[in-house]
Amino acid sequence: MKKVYLDYAATTPLDSEIKKAMLPYMDKEFGNASSLHSFGRMAKEAIEKARQQVAVFLNCRPDEIIFCGSATEADNLAILGAVKIAQKKGLKPHIITTAIEHSAVLEPFGQLEKEGVEVSYLSVGPEGIVRVGDIEKVLKPNTVLVSVMYANNEIGTIQPIAEIGTLLKKQSQKIIFHTDAVQAANYLGCDVQKLQVDLLTLSGHKIYGPKGAGVLFIRKGIAIEPMIYGGHQENGYRSGTENVAGVVGLGEAVGQIQKTKNEIQNIKRLRDELISNILQNISKTSLNGSREQRLPNNANISFAGAEGESILMALDQEGIAVSTGSACASGSLEPSHVLMALGLSPEKAHGSVRFTLGKYTTEQEIAYVLKVLPKVIERLRGISPVK
Amino acid sequence: MIPYSKEVLQHFNKPHNYGKMKNPDGVGEVGNIVCGDLMRLYIKVAKDKKGQEIIKDIKFETYGCLAAIASSSMLTDLVKGKTISEALDFDRKEIVEKLGGLPPVKIHCSVLAGDALIEAIHDYFNKNNKLIPEKLKLRHQQLQKEKQAIEERYKKDKAV
Known part of the structure; x- marks a missing residue:
C-alpha cells in the first residue's frame, strides 16, 4: 500500500x-x-x-x-x-x-x-x-x-x-x-x-x-x-x-536547516494546494487559525459532521498519516485545548484534522490525499446523524 | 495509535444497518456532540409467530470515533430479531466480546451503544402508551440526568 x-x-x-x-x-x-x-x-x-x-x-x-x-x-x-x-x-x-x-x-x-x-x-x-x-x-x-x-x-x-x-x-x-x-x-x-x-x-x-x-x-x-x-x-x-x-x-x-530553507517554497506551494482544494471541493470545511500568520507546512481543517479520529483511522487504512484534535484521540472527553481557545464549537474541534508537510512531501502524495479524502468524509458523513 | 481488532476495523469500514429509518417505532439518542460522540438508534417493532414483540428492523446513525461506529454496527447485528424483553436484558459486554475487544479508553463507546438501545425501547413504550417496566424507567431517568449534567457543564464552560 x-x-x-x-x-x-x-x-x-x-x-x-x-x-x-x-x-x-x-x-x-x-x-x-x-x-x-x-x-x-x-x-x-x-x-x-x-x-x-x-x-x-x-x-x-x-x-x-x-x-x-x-x-x-x-x-x-x-x-x-x-x-x-x-x-x-x-x-x-x-x-x-x-x-x-x-x-x-x-x-x-x-x-x-x-x-x-x-x-x-x-x-x-x-x-x-x-x-x-x-x-x-x-x-x-x-x-x-x-x-x-x-x-x-x-x-x-x-x-x-x-x-x-x-x-x-x-x-x-x-x-x-x-x-x-x-x-x-x-x-x-x-x-x-x-x-x-x-x-x-x-x-x-x-x-x-x-x-x-x-x-x-x-x-x-x-x-x-x-x-x-x-x-x-x-x-x-x-x-x-x-x-x-x-x-x-x-x-x-x-x-x-539553512539548506532546508530552499525547500520551504515548495512545501508552502503544496500546502496551499491542499488547503484550497479541500476548502473548495469538500463542503462544510474550514481552516483553523490564521491563514497568513502560520507555518508554511501546516494545514488544520475542520470537517463538519465527521469526527476527527474516524477520519484519521479511515485515512490510516489508506496509508495516509495525519493527526487530530478530537477528544477521542486523547482518551478524554475534552477536544484540543488549542482549538477550544480559538473559540471553535465542540463539533468543529472534534472534526479537526491536522496535516503537516515536510521536505519529503511530493506533489503525487498531495494528489493522492486529495483523491482519497473526499470519499472518506462523504462515507463518514453518511453514517453520522449530524448533517 | 491504539491497535484495533480485525472485527472493529471491518465494522468501521463497512458498518451494518446504518442510516436514517423512515417511520421508526422508537428512537434513542445518546451522547453529546460536545463530547464528540452522538448516537441515534432507530427500531421497528413487529410481532413474531408466537405473538411476541420483536425488533424487526434496526438502524443507527453515529458521529464519533472508529470504536463508536463499530460498536453501533455490532449492536444492531446482535439485537436484530430479538424480542423486546430479550433486548432489555441485552448485556453490552457482548458488543466488546464480539468485536474481539476494545482498548480500555474505548469501552465507553460500547456503553453508549447499549444506552442507545435502552432509550430507543423506552421511546417505543412511551409513544405507544405501554406500561414502562420500573427498571427501564430508572435507567432512562439516569441517562437523562447524565445528559443534563453534560449540557450544564458545557454551558458553564462557555460562560467562562
Whole structure:
C-alpha cells in the first residue's frame, strides 16, 4: 500500500546524512565525554562541534547552549528552573503563558500553579495569535517569567516573539522570556538577539534529526536552577552522561536547516494546494487559525459532521498519516485545548484534522490525499446523524 | 495509535444497518456532540409467530470515533430479531466480546451503544402508551440526568 506521511509536526524522518554523521558515535567512538583520555576527548570534541553548530543557528555563544534529553525536558528546565531561582531569592513569583502552549509548557505551569505560584494564561483570538497588549496588561511587579511558543504545534500560528521581547525589555524589572521554538525551527529565523529571548527550546526530531535530543539556550547572565543533579555535565544545568550520537545528530540537523530553507517554497506551494482544494471541493470545511500568520507546512481543517479520529483511522487504512484534535484521540472527553481557545464549537474541534508537510512531501502524495479524502468524509458523513 | 481488532476495523469500514429509518417505532439518542460522540438508534417493532414483540428492523446513525461506529454496527447485528424483553436484558459486554475487544479508553463507546438501545425501547413504550417496566424507567431517568449534567457543564464552560 502507498504510504503518505503528513504528520511532520509529530516527528520527522531521520535525514540519511544526519544518520551517517551519528553512526560512528554509536559504536567506534563510544567514549564518555567526561573522560580525560583520547576516547573521551573524541566524544567531547563531537559535542563541542554540535554546540558550535547550534550557536551559529541561534546567533549566540556556544556556552549558552545546553543539550538535554528532549524538548519537553528543556521546557521544564526553563520554567521550573526560572521559578525556583526566584523563590530562592524569597520572591513570590508571578508567571505568564498562553492558552495554546504545548503540554510540555502547560503542564509545568499547572504544576507550579498547584504549588501556589501565581499564573496568568493569555487567551488568543480566533486567529490563534497572542496580542502583545494583553501581556502588558497582566504584567505585575512580581512577574519573573513569560513563556510564549514561537509557532503553535496544532494550528501552526506564528506568535509575535520579537515584539514581546521588546516589550519585556522595556520593563523596569528583569523578566525572563522563554520561547518554545520546536515547531518554528525549520521555517522561521531563530536569531535570539533579534527575538530578544532569554531561553529558547529546540528539538532534534522535528528537524530531521534524532529523538532523545533537545536544546535549551540560556542567555549569559540569566540564572536558572538545574532540575537534575549529578556529574555537572552541561555546565551543571543538566547532569548525566551526554547522548553523544544524539547531540551530534542534533547539531547536524540544525546545520542543515539553512539548506532546508530552499525547500520551504515548495512545501508552502503544496500546502496551499491542499488547503484550497479541500476548502473548495469538500463542503462544510474550514481552516483553523490564521491563514497568513502560520507555518508554511501546516494545514488544520475542520470537517463538519465527521469526527476527527474516524477520519484519521479511515485515512490510516489508506496509508495516509495525519493527526487530530478530537477528544477521542486523547482518551478524554475534552477536544484540543488549542482549538477550544480559538473559540471553535465542540463539533468543529472534534472534526479537526491536522496535516503537516515536510521536505519529503511530493506533489503525487498531495494528489493522492486529495483523491482519497473526499470519499472518506462523504462515507463518514453518511453514517453520522449530524448533517 | 491504539491497535484495533480485525472485527472493529471491518465494522468501521463497512458498518451494518446504518442510516436514517423512515417511520421508526422508537428512537434513542445518546451522547453529546460536545463530547464528540452522538448516537441515534432507530427500531421497528413487529410481532413474531408466537405473538411476541420483536425488533424487526434496526438502524443507527453515529458521529464519533472508529470504536463508536463499530460498536453501533455490532449492536444492531446482535439485537436484530430479538424480542423486546430479550433486548432489555441485552448485556453490552457482548458488543466488546464480539468485536474481539476494545482498548480500555474505548469501552465507553460500547456503553453508549447499549444506552442507545435502552432509550430507543423506552421511546417505543412511551409513544405507544405501554406500561414502562420500573427498571427501564430508572435507567432512562439516569441517562437523562447524565445528559443534563453534560449540557450544564458545557454551558458553564462557555460562560467562562
